[in-house]
Amino acid sequence: MSTALPVTVVVSRTACGPGGAALTRWAHELCRDAAGFPGHLGAHVDTRIENGDTTVHIGVTFAGAAELLRWERSGIRARRLAEGDALTHGEPVALGITELVPAATSGPPPSRVRSAVLIWAALFPPAAVVNATLMPHLDAWPGIVRTLLLTLLLVPIVVLGTLPLLQRVLRRWSR
Structure with a gap:
């Protein structure tokens, strides 16, 4: 492959x-x-x-x-x-x-700090939910396996869900 x-x-x-x-x-x-x-x-x-x-x-x-x-x-x-x-x-x-593709805003790209804050804001809510609901049931699992499961769940949720949603909300708010 x-x-x-x-x-x-x-x-x-x-x-x-x-x-x-x-x-x-x-x-x-x-x-x-x-x-x-x-x-x-x-x-x-x-x-x-x-x-x-x-x-x-x-x-x-x-x-x-x-x-x-x-x-x-x-x-x-x-x-x-x-x-x-x-x-x-x-x-x-x-x-x-x-x-x-029409640009959402004109001007320079967002700073790294702004990007980091945006990604954190998109990551925190789903991470908190997964940690509160799923992780307590997996205490017996090795840490690396729990981390693998956590990232397998969170990356698609953030990239396909919360990050685009947050970007749309902030774009409307900044107009």
């Missing part, structure tokens, strides 16, 4: 003049070509028209860095990129994944 994490690359290209339809077709062809490579997990094309300019955002996801590198070094990708260069102006712009 592989321990590699999926890797996503997102790039933005803007069409020359009225070539928006051709650029969008090219982006879909690029994604179709990438889909033929081992480790390909998915691709997405988002077309935006603003002030008469057509911009496509292309996202390609592979199972790991090695699979992505194989695609990036391929001849078919090089040929596609050359075709794309003829349809666009300027260099391709690499985007961070979060740039495609």
